[in-house]
Amino acid sequence: MEWLLVHKKLLEWYAQHGRKKLPWRTTEDPYHIYLSEVMLQQTQVKTVLERYYFPFLKKFPSLTALAHAELDEVLKMWEGLGYYTRAKNLHKTAKLTAPRLPNTYDELLKLPGIGKNTASAICAFAYKQERAVMEANVKRIICRLHAFKAPKEEVLIEIAHQMLDRKNPFDYNQAMMDIGSMVCTVRNPQCNLCPFSKNCKAYKENYFQYPEKKRKIVPTRKVNILVRHFNNKFYLQQREGRFLHGLWGFEEVDGIINDAEFLVDVEQKYTHFKLEAKVYLLQEEAYEDYFSLDEINQLALSGVDKKILGYL
Numbered sequence: 001m002e003w004l005l006v007h008k009k010l011l012e013w014y015a016q017h018g019r020k021k022l023p024w025r026t027t028e029d030p031y032h033i034y035l036s037e038v039m040l041q042q043t044q045v046k047t048v049l050e051r052y053y054f055p056f057l058k059k060f061p062s063l064t065a066l067a068h069a070e071l072d073e074v075l076k077m078w079e080g081l082g083y084y085t086r087a088k089n090l091h092k093t094a095k096l097t098a099p100r101l102p103n104t105y106d107e108l109l110k111l112p113g114i115g116k117n118t119a120s121a122i123c124a125f126a127y128k129q130e131r132a133v134m135e136a137n138v139k140r141i142i143c144r145l146h147a148f149k150a151p152k153e154e155v156l157i158e159i160a161h162q163m164l165d166r167k168n169p170f171d172y173n174q175a176m177m178d179i180g181s182m183v184c185t186v187r188n189p190q191c192n193l194c195p196f197s198k199n200c201k202a203y204k205e206n207y208f209q210y211p212e213k214k215r216k217i218v219p220t221r222k223v224n225i226l227v228r229h230f231n232n233k234f235y236l237q238q239r240e241g242r243f244l245h246g247l248w249g250f251e252e253v254d255g256i257i258n259d260a261e262f263l264v265d266v267e268q269k270y271t272h273f274k275l276e277a278k279v280y281l282l283q284e285e286a287y288e289d290y291f292s293l294d295e296i297n298q299l300a301l302s303g304v305d306k307k308i309l310g311y312l
């Protein structure tokens, strides 16, 4: 492939269509860039932009402010984004590195929750280093260019490294991510708008199922949830196990409690399973540690508990 020509076309495409105004692209602050990378790992740009990025930075404007925060406060600002391990790792990393993230790939990789892609993105975007970012959109482009069905990670990294525009790593990486999410989409690639069309095997073959999708069978977990209440106050507990650790929620119980009244069926999808919950209400005696609805709104709740709250 003639990389100089491709780089030229890529930069032209980015200048015309790229999302250059995204707030994490107009800053060089490593913390802001790191935060956006972590939020965007499992969440769409629109959601991050409209609901999470700015409120989080308002509450924790610097790595130092984040390092000094309580985990509960951090989880509250993350509420609804899911994959809460991300928030906990962000908090741990802030404690380990404030006031500033390290500026080398190897040092970044040692930090909690920072993998190869996030480390590359911080190096390329905050420190303008020659690093190729390898998120899902970029992987899809490379697989289609080469008609790879299930390539090894090392092969993709090697190719991404060869493709990198070393003179413009920032714009190159941003352009690749934008083309992956706006042009070379999973279901409907717009090859006629793509700077790679002349070099792309998938386009030549008119076959876009690269890379092959692995079928995931997601098991269902059925639970009973009991909402104990008295006088418009409700009992919640803070989770201690690995799953949703640190978030507050209503009580999970083994069997159906006598006198409990059925409230609603609630479903929630998680990465590894689907949760189906039957929710019951139980009128109790007064307890000091019950929470009012206002107080509950201050706590960080999981998705399923948030849904239940909507029925109370």
Ligand code: SF4
Residues within 6 Å of the ligand: 141, 144, 145, 183, 184, 185, 189, 190, 191, 192, 194, 195, 196, 197, 198, 200, 201, 202, 203, 208
């Ligand atoms: S030509 Fe089509 S399939 Fe190939 S990289 Fe571009 S958009 Fe994707």
